[in-house]
Amino acid sequence: MATNTATERKVYEKPTDWTLMSPIFSSHIKRIGILRTFAGGLPMYTCIPALVVLHLTACVLAYQWLITPLMRTKKVRFRDYVIIDRHRIEGMNFFDKFNCMFCGYANGLTTLANVEIDNFSKVDLNALPLWRKVLASALIIPFVPLLAFFELNFQIIYNILVSTPLGMHRISMNEANQVLEKEQYAKQYPAFARIPTLMAKSVVFRFSMGLEQIESSWCPLKHLERREGVVYPSHHSRFFGPHQLEEMRQVLSTKGTVSDRLPKY
Numbered sequence: 001m002a003t004n005t006a007t008e009r010k011v012y013e014k015p016t017d018w019t020l021m022s023p024i025f026s027s028h029i030k031r032i033g034i035l036r037t038f039a040g041g042l043p044m045y046t047c048i049p050a051l052v053v054l055h056l057t058a059c060v061l062a063y064q065w066l067i068t069p070l071m072r073t074k075k076v077r078f079r080d081y082v083i084i085d086r087h088r089i090e091g092m093n094f095f096d097k098f099n100c101m102f103c104g105y106a107n108g109l110t111t112l113a114n115v116e117i118d119n120f121s122k123v124d125l126n127a128l129p130l131w132r133k134v135l136a137s138a139l140i141i142p143f144v145p146l147l148a149f150f151e152l153n154f155q156i157i158y159n160i161l162v163s164t165p166l167g168m169h170r171i172s173m174n175e176a177n178q179v180l181e182k183e184q185y186a187k188q189y190p191a192f193a194r195i196p197t198l199m200a201k202s203v204v205f206r207f208s209m210g211l212e213q214i215e216s217s218w219c220p221l222k223h224l225e226r227r228e229g230v231v232y233p234s235h236h237s238r239f240f241g242p243h244q245l246e247e248m249r250q251v252l253s254t255k256g257t258v259s260d261r262l263p264k265y
Contacts, residue, residue: 027252040166050153063116073119082108085224089242103219110208121186140196150203158210167263168213171206216259
């Protein structure tokens with residue numbers, strides 16, 4: 001794998017005209033004003049409890065402890081997806097460092113959750129003994145209330161509190177379902193298994209789509225970790241290196257994001 005260049009490792013000195021709390025935060029204030037920036041920025045952190053619940057229940061309890069041994073799905077490693085390293089980049093203050101740690105956890109976790117659901121959706125049920133099929137079906141029931149919890153969090157936190165003041169695009173259930181139907185997601189499953197699988201994928205898929213917009217405008221910096229096995233979301237290919245902080249600031253001050261989905265204002 002490629003290693004960091006000397007240019008990427010060099011210390012970056014902040015220009016003296018950067019104002020307020022941090023270079024990233026002040027870039028959005030310059031573009032849309034302080035009220036919109038605070039109104040949309042602060043609610044982002046209210047999704048942390050939901051992400052922790054997703055981590056412990058879906059990623060660990062459901063997939064690693066129950067589904068993997070029961071249905072022989074592929075094992076995945078948490079440390080290959082959740083990479084928290086960008087806070088080590090020079091030229092950022094504590095607030096920016098915290099944002100980068102938050103984005104690393106949130107985007108990495110949803111990428112991991114998507115991979116786990118994808119692995120589950122590809123299981124050949126016909127190859128499993130009957131008792132495994134029955135037990136797997138029974139395990140779905142307790143997680144239905146969790147899906148409702150995640151759905152409520154997504155609709156309130158992202159689609160209302162975050163996207164509205166920041167001008168980000170809302171992610172509808174219909175938009176996600178069209179993608180999944182086109183891919184014929186979990187098509188080999190019978191209805192009793194396919195419906196909750198589609199529901200789970202839809203929620204996590206939309207979480208990741210919303211977080212893509214947040215990270216692409218709030219922390220569009222490339223990770224430093226380059227070891228073999230690391231998996232980053234596809235949108236990271238547009239991000240800036242540690243030596244490009246000024247260029248990043250200019251883009252955030254004008255376009256507001258590196259995502260294809262430009263803010264509405």
